Amino acid sequence: MNMRDTQDVVRWRTDFPILESHVHERPLVYLDNAATTQKPYDVIEAEARYYRHDNANVHRGVHTLSQRATEDYEAARGKVQRFINAASPSEIIFLRGTTEAINLVAQSYGRSRLREGDEIVISAMEHHSNIVPWQMLCQQTGVRLKVIPINDAGEIQLDAYQRLLGPRTRLVAVSHVSNALGTVNPVQTMIELAHEIDVPVLLDGAQAIAHVPVDVQALDCDFYAFSGHKIYGPMGIGVLYGKTELLNTMPPYQGGGDMIRSVTFEHTEYNVLPFKFEAGTPNVAGAVGLGAALDYVGNIGMETIMAHEQNVLEHATSLVSSIPGIRLIGTAREKTGILSFVMHEAHAHDVGTILDRQGIAIRSGHHCAMPIMDRYGVPATARASFALYNTRFEAELLAAGLEKVIELFNG
Amino acid sequence: MDDLRDLYQQVIFDHYRKPRNYGPLPHANRQAQGFNPLCGDKVTVYLDVESGAIRDVHFEGSGCAICTASASLMTETLKGRTPDEAEQLMEHFHAMVTGQGTNEGLGKLEVLAGVREFPQRIKCATLAWHTMKAALENAAQPVTTE
Ligand SMILES: Cc1ncc(COP(=O)(O)O)c(C=O)c1O
Numbered sequence: 001m002n003m004r005d006t007q008d009v010v011r012w013r014t015d016f017p018i019l020e021s022h023v024h025e026r027p028l029v030y031l032d033n034a035a036t037t038q039k040p041y042d043v044i045e046a047e048a049r050y051y052r053h054d055n056a057n058v059h060r061g062v063h064t065l066s067q068r069a070t071e072d073y074e075a076a077r078g079k080v081q082r083f084i085n086a087a088s089p090s091e092i093i094f095l096r097g098t099t100e101a102i103n104l105v106a107q108s109y110g111r112s113r114l115r116e117g118d119e120i121v122i123s124a125m126e127h128h129s130n131i132v133p134w135q136m137l138c139q140q141t142g143v144r145l146k147v148i149p150i151n152d153a154g155e156i157q158l159d160a161y162q163r164l165l166g167p168r169t170r171l172v173a174v175s176h177v178s179n180a181l182g183t184v185n186p187v188q189t190m191i192e193l194a195h196e197i198d199v200p201v202l203l204d205g206a207q208a209i210a211h212v213p214v215d216v217q218a219l220d221c222d223f224y225a226f227s228g229h230k231i232y233g234p235m236g237i238g239v240l241y242g243k244t245e246l247l248n249t250m251p252p253y254q255g256g257g258d259m260i261r262s263v264t265f266e267h268t269e270y271n272v273l274p275f276k277f278e279a280g281t282p283n284v285a286g287a288v289g290l291g292a293a294l295d296y297v298g299n300i301g302m303e304t305i306m307a308h309e310q311n312v313l314e315h316a317t318s319l320v321s322s323i324p325g326i327r328l329i330g331t332a333r334e335k336t337g338i339l340s341f342v343m344h345e346a347h348a349h350d351v352g353t354i355l356d357r358q359g360i361a362i363r364s365g366h367h368c369a370m371p372i373m374d375r376y377g378v379p380a381t382a383r384a385s386f387a388l389y390n391t392r393f394e395a396e397l398l399a400a401g402l403e404k405v406i407e408l409f410n411g
Numbered sequence: 412m413d414d415l416r417d418l419y420q421q422v423i424f425d426h427y428r429k430p431r432n433y434g435p436l437p438h439a440n441r442q443a444q445g446f447n448p449l450c451g452d453k454v455t456v457y458l459d460v461e462s463g464a465i466r467d468v469h470f471e472g473s474g475c476a477i478c479t480a481s482a483s484l485m486t487e488t489l490k491g492r493t494p495d496e497a498e499q500l501m502e503h504f505h506a507m508v509t510g511q512g513t514n515e516g517l518g519k520l521e522v523l524a525g526v527r528e529f530p531q532r533i534k535c536a537t538l539a540w541h542t543m544k545a546a547l548e549n550a551a552q553p554v555t556t557e
Contacts, residue, residue, distance in 0.1 A: 347475035349450050350419075353529060357415050365450045373451065379473045380451040408419055409476075 005391045009308060012300070013389045015040040026359025029394045034179050034207060034338055034385035035363055036229045039293070043233055046292035047285045058284055059258060059275070073284045076291035077274070083294045084224060085215040086241050090273040093247075094287050097238030098206040099129040101225035102173070104240055104253040104277065105202055106133035109223075110171070112251050116142030118170040123148040123156055123185070124375055125178040128368045130204045134173065148174070150375065154181035154330040161190060165197055172201045176208035176224075180369040180381070181330030182313075182338030184212060191221055200246065206230055210387065211309060211336040213302045216241050228286060232387075233293035237286030240277070247273050254279040297388075305388045309337040312386050316395035320384075323402055329381050337386030340367075343402070345409040348382040354408060355401045362398075417525035418532070419476065427476040432486035436469035445472075445542030445554045447534055452478045456542045465489050465497060470539060477523070477532050482539030484520055494547045501540045508536045 013019050016038045021028050030038060050072060056065035058073050074089070081089045095101050110120075120134050124147050134145055146169075148161045156174075165172075172194045177184050191201045200222035205214060210231035216224050223246070228237040242250075252259055252270055256279035261269040270276045297305065316339050321328055325344030343351055352364035363383045366373045373379060384398055436442075439457035446453050454472035458465055468489045470482045489497050504520055506512025510527035526536045545554040 347478075349452070349475035349532075349535060350477070353418070353532060354415060370451070379453070408415060409424060411421060411424065 005393055009389065009391050016389055017041060019389060023359045024357050029360040029397050031384040031398060032361045032363050033387035037210060037232045037387050039232055040296050042296045043289045043292045047234060047289040050285045050288045057281055069284055072288050076287035079291040079294045080239055084241060085217050087217060088244060091241055091244055093240040093274045093277045094282055095238050095240055096236055097227035098204060098225045101238060101240035102129055102204065103133045105223050106137045108250045108253045110137040111140060114141055114143045114170050117168060118143045119146050119168045121146045121148060121164050121169055121172045123174045124150045125181055125183065125372050126175055127179050130173055130175060153332050154183045155332045156185050158186060158189065162193060165193060169199050172199055175204040177211065177336050179207045180340055180367040180372045182335040183330060183332035184334040184336060188219060191219060212306065222246055228290040228293065231293055232296060233290035234286045237283045237290050252276050256280045308388060309386050312390050312392055312395055313337040315392045316384065316398060319395060319399035320402065329376050338383060340381040340383045342378050342381050343405065346405050348380040351382040351405050354405045358401045360398060360401050414528045418529055420522045422522045423476055423480040426480035426483040430479055430483040432469045434469060434471050436467055441546045441549050443542050443546035443554060445538045447538055448555055452535060452538055454482050454539050454542050456539060456546045458546050464491060464493050475535055477526065477535040478538055481523055481536045485539050485543060488518065488520060498544060501544060504540060505537060508533050
């Protein structure tokens with residue numbers, strides 16, 4: 001640790017067992033949090049406790065375990081509702097993750113409502129998960145995709161956005177925070193502008209949920225998608241929030257058990273929200289784990305986490321940007337703890353390997369955002385992304401690791 | 412850090428900074444594109460195959476040091492070989508970088524032996540070779556490492 005690291009972060013680190021591990025005989029420095037976050041004991045234990053004591057199928061049995069499992073599952077839904085301040089727990093749909101949530105909206109909302117010539121507005125910085133589902137819808141229906149440009153800093157151009165909103169616009173789908181650049185988008189303004197012409201807005205919250213406060217009612221967004229694994233929760237569980245009025249008018253996404261109220265061979269009556277969109281046996285343990293993760297984050301407090309992550313980001317940014325030959329990709333004024341860069345000497349892939357041998361995990365590649373790589377004219381970037389357990393000391397190790405890359409490449 | 416020095420030998424940096432036989436080949440009669448979707452590495456390999464032998468070979472693209480150096484070294488070793496010999500060399504090279512074969516007889520390609528300690532980088536080292544093979548077969552579809 002470093003003198004400037006707080007007692008808080010030192011304590012938080014002890015909540016995450018994996019942070020004690022070593023990689024290539026060096027203490028692990030985990031800086032790939034935008035890909036997935038590590039899990040605290042609370043989450044690991046909550047899942048294990050569920051399987052040890054309560055496991056049964058939900059909404060099906062009169063027996064005690066089934067009742068307990070159902071209560072656990074619905075309690076987790078309540079935790080999600082409170083965490084993002086949804087008006088009702090029935091607006092919280094448990095799915096596999098952000099990707100599935102966006103596909104649900106594209107196929108259920110998009111396919112039933114949109115017609116040839118209608119337009120969907122996305123931004124130039126979207127993750128493939130918020131591009132491809134819309135492209136599939138375009139192929140199915142003849143809907144067109146409009147892309148909001150960004151400036152060199154990686155910020156959405158609001159004037160261009162306003163010009164794209166028009167009589168054929170039917171939906172806006174943008175990331176709350178960009179995974180490749182770290183930009184926090186002006187979503188409040190964007191939602192207001194879309195609502196002025198009665199266009200609903202979906203926010204891809206995959207990179208926002210663990211790093212900025214999310215209040216879906218204050219934002220007044222129509223859909224909000226996120227993944228549990230990016231907020232210290234398990235993989236394979238995620239959430240689609242949708243406003244009741246919208247969800248009620250949407251057809252089911254998949255057919256199966258739990259999503260129906262009655263079935264005859266002639267007719268099926270669909271279940272109420274949220275069950276209409278949760279066909280089949282859900283990931284109950286995952287939901288329980290996600291609930292524990294939200295409790296963990298809630299106990300520390302998002303304001304505290306943000307202040308800490310900003311502090312680490314600023315330190316890392318100033319250290320890394322002062323290394324000769326490094327160009328930062330994504331320098332928006334409003335950013336979360338994501339530092340994307342390219343090095344003059346070395347390709348991102350080489351940077352990733354050399355850091356890995358020093359125990360430092362970063363991501364190198366296109367970050368599932370190939371259009372962004374094209375926008376900046378780079379084949380790939382190296383990306384360090386911070387979470388609540390990262391320290392200023394780790395930012396220094398990153399910078400020292402990058403100096404080693406230069407040393408090695410300059411022989 | 413020692414295995415890093417084994418991986419990143421001077422010869423590799425030299426070929427990375429000054430790739431040989433780089434750019435389109437005017438008389439190419441075969442070509443193919445290769446792509447590694449995981450990291451975005453791209454190469455195009457151009458071949459001039461005449462009377463059963465590779466008369467000339469060029470490449471271009473963007474990739475990491477391992478990918479670029481491997482492509483550059485490949486172009487240097489293929490000239491004059493028959494397509495069968497080129498494929499045998501590819502198998503031999505593949506065996507070396509995956510740790511399933513020896514360096515023996517690989518000549519200057521031996522500098523890439525360090526890749527065997529870095530399983531995540533095997534695809535970087537073999538992308539140009541897969542692409543060369545596709546070019547020999549005149550594949551219409553770009554090859555990917557996935
Ligand atoms: C901005 C953004 N959207 C969507 C996703 C997809 O999330 P998941 O793979 O959990 O569905 C990610 C994850 O990488 C992301 O960063």
